[in-house]
Amino acid sequence: xxxxxxxxxxxxxxxxxxxxxxxxxxxxxxxxxxxxxxxxxxxxxxxxxxxxxxxxxxxxxxxxxxxxxxxxxxxxxxxxxxxxxxxxxxxxxxxxxxxxxxxxxxxxxxxxxxxxxxxxxxxxxxxxxxxxxxxxxxxxxxxxxxxxxxxxxxxxxxxxxxxxxxxxxxxxxxxxxxxxxxxxxxxxxx
Numbered sequence: 001x002x003x004x005x006x007x008x009x010x011x012x013x014x015x016x017x018x019x020x021x022x023x024x025x026x027x028x029x030x031x032x033x034x035x036x037x038x039x040x041x042x043x044x045x046x047x048x049x050x051x052x053x054x055x056x057x058x059x060x061x062x063x064x065x066x067x068x069x070x071x072x073x074x075x076x077x078x079x080x081x082x083x084x085x086x087x088x089x090x091x092x093x094x095x096x097x098x099x100x101x102x103x104x105x106x107x108x109x110x111x112x113x114x115x116x117x118x119x120x121x122x123x124x125x126x127x128x129x130x131x132x133x134x135x136x137x138x139x140x141x142x143x144x145x146x147x148x149x150x151x152x153x154x155x156x157x158x159x160x161x162x163x164x165x166x167x168x169x170x171x172x173x174x175x176x177x178x179x180x181x182x183x184x185x186x187x188x189x190x
Contacts, residue, residue, distance in 0.1 A: 040145070056124065166186070
């Protein structure tokens with residue numbers, strides 16, 4: 001059985017919108033260039049190497065697919081070779097190699113994928129998908145890279161939920177001197 005892992009860059013106030021600064025958000029670009037930050041780059045590579053597949057919403061898929069196929073290097077090679085699953089009702093023919101569109105009900109499709117795959121199924125970005133997965137208790141782990149900035153505006157990682165979602169901190173480390181990398185497990189009630 002697969003393990004759904006949410007992997008997000010997030011500000012201190014929970015914003016996940018436009019970390020790279022190329023989506024037009026007035027306070028976007030709060031991450032900086034990962035390639036210029038070796039420890040963050042290594043975290044991304046280590047995560048990709050430990051991943052069985054990527055799971056993305058359509059907008060995040062299109063963002064990644066517009067950038068990674070033309071890049072080279074160990075991280076690009078790994079991301080380009082991984083199986084990619086896209087939750088979308090509008091995407092028809094994904095261009096990025098090894099990509100499959102999950103049609104129909106997102107919760108059913110992801111539940112089935114989780115049953116079919118072994119290993120980590122990593123969800124990068126895709127905050128709308130993350131909210132759906134959280135609401136339906138499909139998430140097993142959260143990996144949050146918390147950047148030392150408060151934006152005061154923007155899309156937040158979490159929206160309203162129908163009930164509390166307890167988590168257990170399993171790891172915390174400081175990266176590049178000012179980014180906190182937090183790993184949480186979802187606590188399941190017996």
